[in-house]
Amino acid sequence: MVEENVPARIRDKRLVQLSTSALLAGTTLTGAQERLVNIMNEVARAGNIIFLIDGIDDLVGSGGQGAVQGLDVSETLAEFLGAGQFLTLSTTTVTGYNQFIVNSALGQVLARVDVDEMSTDQAIQVLESKVGMVEYKQQVFFSYDALEQAVVLSKKFLHDQNLPESALAIMTESASFVHTTKGINTLVAGEDVASIVAQKTGIPTTSITDDESTKLMKLEEDMHKQVIGQDEAVSLVANALRRARAEVRSQKRPIANFLFLGPTGVGKTELAKTIARTYFGGEDRMIRIDMSEYQDKSGIYRLIGQPGQQGTGILTEAVRQNPFSLLLLDEMEKADPDVLNLFLQVFDDGRLTDSVGRVIDFTNTIIIATSNAGTAFVQQQIVAGVPLEDIRQTLIHGELKQYYRPEFLNRFDGIVLFRSLTRDETKQIAGLMLGRVKKDIEAKGMSFIVEEAALEALAEIGYDPEFGARPMRRAIQDKVENQLAELILSNTLHRRDRLILGEGAMIRVESA
Known part of the structure; x- marks a missing residue:
């Protein structure tokens, strides 16, 4: 209007806005109606005013201000607008229009104009x-x-x-x-x-620094400090992260969608935690959902919210608050087929609409689904020396069809196969786990030394190709942590003592 880039009918007119809060404040229905009538008469007499009502749904008794005050002046307003004595512009949201305007008297006298988001x-x-x-x-x-x-x-x-x-x-x-x-x-x-x-x-939007570039190029090395073996899995994930940070990927899909297949205890969840630490900055950036809890259709409403209810969905709200995160879907094969269908749109379009109509963005999320489906077949084929790519194709066209539809499997950027751990890898994992024990001991002012013989003894006790690293965790708890607890509680240890874990996983103490 200032630039006169408007139709002739509204050129040379004044734009006057009605304050709905001032109109309704501290008055009864009769008082609000009297105020509105006086305002309308004044606008009509002026003749050169375009009347702007921002948030017109507040004037309807069931909406905004009107609901609080128990007032509804929409009938009075509709009478004046229907007379056509002056031009009116009013605004509301799509939700406000559908709930309060369309079925009221105002809905009969106001012409709807949809305003899209600006370019x-x-x-x-x-x-x-x-x-x-x-x-x-x-x-x-x-x-x-x-x-x-x-x-x-x-x-x-x-x-x-x-x-x-x-x-x-x-x-x-x-x-x-x-x-x-x-x-x-x-x-x-x-x-x-x-x-x-x-x-x-929390999303990195600035230019890539030299330090960050070096870190990205060494992702595999950093991940292997926490994940033993599983070279193919680490390589696939590292490549996806580099593409994402360099923005050499589709901006309308998640950073990456992976299906991790393998037996229990071989590092599927540990690799996900490592990604959260090395790429997203901490394990608190990992959203973990146990899909075994969603074995019926009602699980959809737990994930995205129940329509018409105040509560939000577990999945949509978590990603809305932390869009730059890792989404871990444990035991994906146990979820109801309708729940799996929900993720088809997420994997492909990087978006999902929750129960209140908000579009949740997944394009800055890495999605990792883990599964034990077909793992017995995978291990048999690996032992037989079949190449991993051949095993993967056989799984997609055979074993996995029992659990997932082909279009679901095709949404993944990679189906990553985890093999059983070797004895040597189990020994390396023992070293990693004992590293955490070492930090706890050093925090008490003592040193903790692990000899090679101790690692060999723990590998003998904790190696189980069927259950992966989990027996090792129990072995360290039984053989090492129990000994440490007894020594600490016996008050025989002093600061600067050296605790040496040696042959047979037995601890000897060397006083300072």
């Missing part, structure tokens, strides 16, 4: 029109790249709001951040905006 270019224009005031208040200056990044990154990563609102919020926060950290009369750059978005979402 990126339009949102940048809005920011350009608003940036001057923000610059003046914060005493900083915005580069064009910063405005562009505010729009692009908010559209990509902030899904609770739409453009331009989300970008305006990022612009304001970026200005405050730069004012605080760099001082006045400084430039807000694109990297500053990316840093704010990264803080809000």
Whole structure:
């Protein structure tokens, strides 16, 4: 209207907004109606006013302000609007329109106009029109790249709001951040905006640093410090993480979808935890769901929420709050087929709509499903020397069809086969587990030394090709931790003592 880029009918008119909260505050229904009638008469007499009612559903008794006050002035308003004495613009959400307007008197006199989210270019224009005031208040200056990044990154990563609102919020926060950290009369750059978005979402949006680049190139090495063996699994996952950080992947799908197949105790969950630590920054970034709890159709509502209910879904709410995370779906084969169908859209489109209509973004999530399905067949084939790729294809076209439909299996970026652990690998795992025991002992001011003979003894006790590393955990508990507990409680140990785990997994103490 300021630029006169409007139809002739509304040119040279004033835009006046009605404050619904002021209209309804501290009054009865009769008082609110009297106020509204007086306002409408004044607008009609002026003749050159376009009347703006923001949040018109507040005027309906069952909505917003009206519900609180027990007031409904929609009938009175509808009478004036039906007379056509002045132009009215009103706004509401799709939900507000469907719940409160469409079946009320206002629904008969108001023409519905759907307003879509702005395009990126339009949102940048809005920011350009608003940036001057923000610059003046914060005493900083915005580069064009910063405005562009505010729009692009908010559209990509902030899904609770739409453009331009989300970008305006990022612009304001970026200005405050730069004012605080760099001082006045400084430039807000694109990297500053990316840093704010990264803080809000936990998603790395800034440029890859040299240190991060080195870390990404050494992912396999870092993962093998925690996961023994399983070279193929580690390599597949590391490649997917590098593609994701370099943005050489589809931006409309999750970072990666993997199906981990293998017997119990061979490192499937441990590899998932390692990914959470090395790529996402900690195990708290791992969302773990036991799919054996979703063996009937009602499990869908537990995951995405019950329509019409206040509660949110376990899955959708967890990912909404932590979009940059690892989603671990344990024992996937035990879930109901309808629950599996729910994940088809997630694997393919990277999005899922919850029970209240919010679109949850999975494009910054790694999804790992674990399964024991077909593991006996896999181990037989590995022992027979069959190549892993041949085993994988046989599984897809045979054994796995008992549990998953072909279109479900095709959604995975990789079906990763975990083989049984060897005796030597079990010994290495014993070393890793004892490393954690060592940290606990050193925290008490003593040293803990593990001899090779102790590892051999534990490997003899804890090796079981059928159950993987789990028997080793019990062996260390029985043979090592029980001894340590007795020594500590007997008050015979002193600071700087050396505890040596030697032959037969027996502990001897050397005093300082």
